[in-house]
Amino acid sequence: PYCDFNSHHAPSGLPEKQYIxxxxxxxxxxxxxxxGRKLESIFIGGGTPSLFSAESIDELLCGIRALLPFRPNIEVTLEANPGTFEQDKFRGFREAGINRLSMGIQSFNPPHLQALGRVHNREEALRAADIARSAGFDNFNLDLMFGLPQQxxxxxxxxxQQAxxxxxxxxxxxxxTLEPNTLFYKSPPPLPDEDLVADIQLNGQQFIKNSCYSQYEVSAYARPGLECRHNRNYWEFGDYVAIGAGAHGKLTHPAQARxxxxxKYRQPAEYMQxxxxxxxxxxxxxxxxADLxxxxxxxxxxxxxxxxxSLFTERTGLPFQHLKAGLDQAVQRGLLDFSGELIRPTDTGWQFLNTVIQLFLED
Structure with missing residues (x-):
């Protein structure tokens, strides 16, 4: 009821072979x-790719290798829902070349899982982590949400604490968050008020920090050296090629300065055709x-x-002066710090990031 990603019901089974x-x-x-480019990372996400067999994932990765060179130590992530975890299957994923998992837990609380429409239960969520380790995955992410209905x-x-x-x-x-075109948006559930959500966030961030994880992005925390490389590429305005129903990509064409x-087409049948x-x-x-x-x-x-x-010029082809008006306003208002070497949000700017970003909109 909360998800606005490209998901579809498949009552007659998954067309695995055709889709691969x-x-x-x-x-x-x-x-x-x-x-001439090499792949730095692969992220198999959206829907529930762990519904696919290990053989299909192996066929996919072998096919990609035949078309594109990989960087050494490439990061290959597979999104997985706890209800799909089977020991042999995930061992097969590891053998196929998946070296990182991202598990959609969302909550360990049974009433909250039910309110979110999740098909797994608390026991399956706990078991998933054990299966991942037994299958050889020593690098995995847990997805968790807060501000849940009546939380x-x-x-x-x-x-x-359980995570x-x-x-x-x-x-x-x-x-x-209540996204348009979702059931929660049409019929909003009773959510915690803003003060309670702020208390949850502040207490949670301190707890995570005390657990030896560093926050490197708005909603991402990692042990030292284990940040998600694929997601960092997004935040650093890197390029990414998109394949799959509803997938989005971004590519720079230096020769044309574009x-x-x-x-891609959203409906799986139309996409495959x-x-x-x-x-x-x-x-x-x-x-x-103006967009850039x-x-x-x-x-x-x-x-x-x-x-x-220098990252701005490298990734956009525009001079750094292009940011000057918005940057000056943000620095004057105490929202951004600019030392000459780095631009980063102040503690206040970090709490009001949407306001900071609006300063860089051009008419």
Whole structure:
């Protein structure tokens, strides 16, 4: 009821073989846009990819290797829901080349899991971490939400304490938001008030810090050196090629001085048909200089340690002066700190990041 991602019901079963073939055809169609590049990371997400067999995931990764070179020690993440965990299956995922898992726990509290419409229970969530380790995964993320319907501070902290007791290498901890085109948006549940949510956030962040995890992004916490490389690429305004139904990509074309965002057909059947016919792109947008300043800051300001001014020029092709008006306002208002080497949010700016980002919108 809360999820606005591209998810579909498949009453007649998953068309695994056809979908893997479509993914590889889709990637082959994208190759002319990315010649000479190597893959730094792969993230298999959206819906529940762990419903697929280990054989299908192996076929996918073998097919990608045949089309694109990998960087050494590439990070390959698979999203997985606890209700899909089986020992042999996840051992097969590890053998296929998956070296990082992201588990959609959301909560360990049975009433909250029910309110969120999750199909797993508390026991399955706890068991998933054990299965992941037994299958050879020593790098895994737990997804956890707070600000859940009728959630108290104690309940939110109990969720965090249980998550930390599983010793994940990475934690994604974020507030439930009511997104358009969801059941929760149409019929809002009773959510905690803003003061209680703020108390949960402050107490939770301190608890996570005391558990030896550092916050490197708005909702991401990790043990030293185990930040998610794939997500960091997003926040640093890097490029990413997209394959799959409803997937979104961003590619820079230096020769034409263009940055393009594009997306694929959302409906799986239509996506598979279009991919096999030569292109699954359903639309694209060339970013203008006016777009670039805002879009870059929308991503980069999520990084707790900040970023170098040179990164802006490197990723957008624009001079750093393009940010001057918004940056001056933010510094004067005590929202950003600019030492000459790094731009980063102050403690106040970190709490009001949406306000900071708005300063970089151009008319």
């Amino acid at each position: 073939q479509a993914l590889l055809a889709d990637l082959a169609n994208e190759l002319p846009h990315i010649w 108290t501070l104690d309940e939110a902290m109990q969720d965090l 930390m007791a599983l010793y994940p290498t990475h934690l994604s901890w974020y507030q439930l 940055i393009i965002r594009y997306h 279009q991919a096999m016919q030569g292109s699954a792109r359903s639309g694209e947008q060339t970013l203008t200089p 300043g805002f879009e870059f800051m929308l991503n980069a300001l999520r990084l707790r340690e900040g970023f170098s001014p």
